[in-house]
Amino acid sequence: xxxxxxxxxxxxxxxxxxxxxxxxxxxxxxxxxxxxxxxxxxxxxxxxxxxxxxxxxxxxxxxxxxxxxxxxxxxxxxxxxxxxxxxxxxxxxxxxxxxxxxxxxxxxxxxxxxxxxxxxxxxxxxxxxxxxxxxxxxxxxxxxxxxxxxxxxxxxxxxxxxxxxxxxxxxxxxxxxxxxxxxxxxxxxxxxxxxxxxxxxxxxxxxxxxxxxxxxxxxxxxxxxxxxxxxxxxxxxxxxxxxxxxxxxxxxxxxxxxxxxxxxxxxxxxxxxxxxxxxxxxxxxxxxxxxxxxxxxxxxxxxxxxxxxxxxxxxxxxxxxxxxxxxxxxxxxxxxxxxxxxxxxxxxxxxxxxxxxxxxxxxxxxxxxxxxxxxxxxxxxxxxxxxxxxxxxxxxxxxxxxxxxxxxxxxxxxxxxxxxxxxxxxxxxxxxxxxxxxxxxxxxxxxxxxxxxxxxxxxxxxxxxxxxxxxxxxxxxxxxxxxxxxxxxxxxxxxxxxxxxxxxxxxxxxxxxxxxxxxxxxxxxxxxxxxxxxxxxxxxxxxxxxxxxxxx
Numbered sequence: 342x343x344x345x346x347x348x349x350x351x352x353x354x355x356x357x358x359x360x361x362x363x364x365x366x367x368x369x370x371x372x373x374x375x376x377x378x379x380x381x382x383x384x385x386x387x388x389x390x391x392x393x394x395x396x397x398x399x400x401x402x403x404x405x406x407x408x409x410x411x412x413x414x415x416x417x418x419x420x421x422x423x424x425x426x427x428x429x430x431x432x433x434x435x436x437x438x439x440x441x442x443x444x445x446x447x448x449x450x451x452x453x454x455x456x457x458x459x460x461x462x463x464x465x466x467x468x469x470x471x472x473x474x475x476x477x478x479x480x481x482x483x484x485x486x487x488x489x490x491x492x493x494x495x496x497x498x499x500x501x502x503x504x505x506x507x508x509x510x511x512x513x514x515x516x517x518x519x520x521x522x523x524x525x526x527x528x529x530x531x532x533x534x535x536x537x538x539x540x541x542x543x544x545x546x547x548x549x550x551x552x553x554x555x556x557x558x559x560x561x562x563x564x565x566x567x568x569x570x571x572x573x574x575x576x577x578x579x580x581x582x583x584x585x586x587x588x589x590x591x592x593x594x595x596x597x598x599x600x601x602x603x604x605x606x607x608x609x610x611x612x613x614x615x616x617x618x619x620x621x622x623x624x625x626x627x628x629x630x631x632x633x634x635x636x637x638x639x640x641x642x643x644x645x646x647x648x649x650x651x652x653x654x655x656x657x658x659x660x661x662x663x664x665x666x667x668x669x670x671x672x673x674x675x676x677x678x679x680x681x682x683x684x685x686x687x688x689x690x691x692x693x694x695x696x697x698x699x700x701x702x703x704x705x706x707x708x709x710x711x712x713x714x715x716x717x718x719x720x721x722x723x724x725x726x727x728x729x730x731x732x733x734x735x736x737x738x739x740x741x742x743x744x745x746x747x748x749x750x751x752x753x754x755x756x757x758x759x760x761x762x763x764x765x766x767x768x769x770x771x772x773x774x775x776x777x778x779x780x781x782x783x784x785x786x787x788x789x790x791x792x793x794x795x796x797x798x799x800x801x802x803x804x805x806x807x808x809x810x811x812x813x814x815x816x817x818x819x820x821x822x823x824x825x826x827x828x829x830x831x832x833x834x835x836x837x838x839x840x841x842x843x844x845x846x847x848x849x850x851x852x853x854x855x856x857x858x859x860x861x862x863x864x865x866x867x868x869x870x871x872x873x874x875x876x877x878x879x880x881x882x883x884x885x886x887x888x889x890x891x892x893x
Contacts, residue, residue, distance in 0.1 A: 393583055397590075399423040399754060410435050413465040414825050415458065415755060421580075423754040425589060429576035430751050434469045441569035441577040442466035443474035445519075445562070447482045448496030451776040452503045454821055455758050455766060462580035462753060464508045471578075473514035474569055475504055479882065480519040480561050484554035490885040498873070498880055503777050505872055506865035519561055521879050524571060529557070529564035535598040536560055536591075544587050559591075566592040566750050574736055574746040580753045589752040596747040601698035601739040602706065604731045607690050607722060609640050609682045617675040620647060625687055628653065640682035647676050690715075690722040691731040702742035709734060758820060759813045761791040781859040788814065788852035794837075795844035807837040807844065814844075814851050822854040 393399040402424050406412055408431045415421045433440035444459050446452070452460075467473035477497040482488045488496075501516060509516075519525060541547040541556055566588070569577045579589055597603070607613065608621050624646040628638045636655045645653045648665070667673040679687075693710075695703055707716055712725025723731060736746040760766035760773030775784050794812030796802040809815040815837060823830035836842035873880070 393423060393586075393754070397586060399425060399583070399586065400427075402427070402753070405431060408432070408435070410469065413461065414823070414827065415461060415820070417827060418819050418830065419756075420458065420820055421462070421753050421755050423583070425586075425593070425752045426749055427578060427751045427753060429748070430471075430578045433576045434466075434471065437470055439472070439573065439575040440466075440470070441472040441474065441575055442580065443476070443566065443569050443577060444580050445476040445478040445481075445565055446500045447478040447486065448493050448500055449482055449486050449488060450496060451778045452500050453774050453776045454817075455774065456500070456503070457507065457777065457821065458755050458758075459580050460504050460507045460509070462755070463504070466578065466580075467510060467514055468508075472569060472575075473509065475501075475509060475514065475516050476522075476565055477501070477516075477518040478558075478562070478565075480554075481558040483884075484552065484558040490882045494881050494885065499778060501876070501880075502866045502869060502873055503862070505869040506862055511872065511876055516876055517878055518882070519565065520882055520884060522568075525561065525564045525568050528567065528571070529560045532563045532567070532595050532599070533557075533560040535595050536563075540591065544591060559588075562588055563592045563595050567596055567745070567747055570745065570747050574740065574748045576748055576751060578751045578753055580755065582757055583754045586752070586754070589750065593749045596749055598696070599745055599747055600696055600735075601702055601742070601744050601746075602735040603694040603696050604728065604735050605692045605694065606728055607692040608643075608687055609679070609685050610717065610722075611678045611682060612692070612694070612720075613675065613678065616671045617678070620672060620675045621679070621687075622689075625689065628655070628687070631655070638687045640679040640685045640687050643687050644676045644679035647672055647679070688724065690724045691726045691728055692720050692722050693731065693735060694720045697744070698739075699742065702738060702744070705742060706735070706738045709738060759816055761787055761813050763792040763813065775855065775859075777859070777862055779859060781856040781863070784859045785852040785856040788817065788855045789848055791848065793844040793848065799843055802843055803840040806840040807842065807847075809834050809837040812837070814848055817851050817855065821858065822851055 400423060402416065402421055403419070405424060405427055406416055408428070409416060410431075413421070430440050430442075432438070442463055444463055446456065446459070463473050463475055477493075477500060479490075479493045479497060482493050483490065497518065504516075505511065517525070536559075538547070538556075541551075541559065545559065547556060566577075566579055569575065579585075579592075581589070605612070606618060606622075608618070608625055613621060621643055624643045625638065627650065628642055628646055631653075632638055632655055638655070642653055642655060648667075667676065693706060698706070703721075707714070707721050710721065710723045710726065712723065714724065715722045726734070736748075740746040758766050758774075760770065761775070762770065762773045764773075766774045772787060772790065775787055779787070791814050792812075793814050794808035794810065796805055796807065815834065818833045819830050823833070833842065833847070837847065
C-alpha cells in the first residue's frame with residue numbers, strides 16, 4: 342500500500358498515442374506484469390499493464406471516468422489506468438456523501454517525482470470533498486527494509502513537507518505515522534485474528550526466514566487501509582502503484598471477514614456458490630414463466646430443469662428426477678443440492694449469514710427485518726428485501742451492536758514512471774530519477790541528459806517523427822510538466838510524432854519547466870515548515886531512544 346516507486350517499480354513500456362487517448366501513456370490501453378507477479382517489496386517490472394486486467398481482475402479506469410466529477414489530469418491522460426471498485430467512491434463524490442482517500446509512504450529515501458503522483462491523488466480527492474489521510478509507514482520501513490529510526494525520521498519529515506507544499510490541508514485531513522497511532526495498532530491486532538500464515542506464504546512468499554515484525558507490518562498496513570472507516574463505514578480509495586495490489590486484495594478479504602453478516606441471494610435453504618446460484622436462478626426464471634398461478638415451483642423441479650428442461654412436471658404430486666452422470670461439476674452439485682431440498686419451495690430471497698455476530702446482534706437483525714422471513718440456526722432469509730436494502734440493514738445492525746461495518750476498500754492504480762536514463766527508475770541510480778529535494782539546477786541537468794525517443798538524426802526525425810511513446814522526457818510532460826493543461830501535453834506529443842519538434846529543443850523546454858517546478862516546490866516547502874511543526878504527530882520517534890539511536 343505504501344508508495345516506494347524508485348526502488349520497487351520498473352516502467353519500461355509506457356506508451357502514448359494521439360487519438361482515442363490523446364497524449365495518454367500506453368494510449369490508454371492499460372497494461373500488467375511481464376511475469377504477472379506483483380511484489381510490494383521487490384521489483385515488479387510492469388511491461389504489459391493489460392495483463393493486470395486478465396490476471397488480477399483490475400478494472401479499466403477508462404470505463405468509469407465519465408462518472409467521476411472534475412477528473413484529475415492523471416485520470417484524463419490515462420496515467421491512472423485501473424481501479425478496483427472505485428464506483429462507490431465516484432458516486433459519493435458526485436453526491437457530496439462521505440468518502441475517504443488514504444495512501445502511505447515508506448520513508449526509505451527522498452520523495453521524488455514518482456511519489457508526486459500519489460500526493461496529487463490524495464490532494465485531489467481532498468479537494469473533491471473526501472476525508473484525506475496520509476501516513477508514514479515507519480513500522481514497515483523498519484521491519485521490511487531495515488532502516489534505523491533516525492533514518493526514518495529524517496525521510497518522514499521530507500515526505501510530509503512535500504505533501505503539505507503541494508496542497509494537502511492538515512486541518513481538513515489526517516496525517517500520522519504507524520508507530521504513533523494506537524488505534525491502527527489495535528485494529529491491526531484484531532485483523533490479525535482473521536489472517537492466516539498460509540495466506541502470507543501465498544500472497545507475499547513469506548517463509549520460515551521471514552521475521553515476525555515483517556509479518557506484523559502487513560496487518561498494520563491492512564489496518565491503515567481500513568482506518569478511515571473507524572468512525573463510520575464509507576467508500577474509501579487507496580491510490581497506489583500496481584505492485585501494491587496484493588495489499589489491497591488482502592485488505593478487501595479481511596474487511597469482509599470482519600463483518601458480522603454476509604449477505605447473499607438464495608433460492609432455498611441450502612447455500613449455493615456463485616456459479617451454482619446462476620444456474621438455479623436461470624432454472625427458477627424458466628419455471629416461473631411456464632407455471633400456472635396455482636402451481637408451486639419446488640426444488641425438485643429445479644433439479645429436473647437442470648437435468649432436462651423437457652422433463653419437468655409441475656403438476657406431479659411427488660415428482661422424481663433421474664440424474665444421469667453430468668460432465669459439468671457445477672451443474673451436478675446444484676442438482677444434488679436441489680434434490681436434497683426435495684419439495685421445499687424454490688423462491689428467491691436475501692440471506693443473512695452469521696459470520697461474527699453476537700447473539701444479541703443476530704436477534705436485533707431478525708427483529709428489524711420487515712415482511713416475510715424465515716429463521717435458521719446460522720442464517721435468516723428475508724423475502725421482501727432487495728439485496729441493496731439488505732446490505733444497508735446488515736451494516737446498520739453491525740454498527741449499532743459495536744461492529745465496524747467496513748465497506749470494501751477501493752483502489753486506483755497509476756503507471757510507473759520510466760527512469761530518465763531509460764528502463765528502471767531507481768533511487769540507487771541518481772540520474773534515473775528527480776528528487777523533490779534536488780537543486781533546481783541539478784534537475785535541469787538531469788532532464789538535459791535524459792534518454793529520449795528521438796531518431797538517430799534530425800533529418801530522420803523530421804521525416805519519420807519522434808517516438809514519444811518510448812520517451813522518458815515526454816512522460817515528464819504528460820505526468821508533471823503540463824500540469825492541468827491537456828492542450829499543451831497534446832501539442833508536445835503531436836509536434837514530436839509529426840517531426841516538428843526536435844529532441845534538443847524539447848529537452849531544453851522540459852529542463853526549464855522542471856527547474857521552475859523544483860524552485861517553486863522548494864519555496865513552498867520552506868513556507869510550510871511552521872505548519873509541519875504544528876502537526877499533531879511526533880516528528881521524532883520515541884523508538885530512537887529505545888533502540889539507542891538518540892542524537893549525541
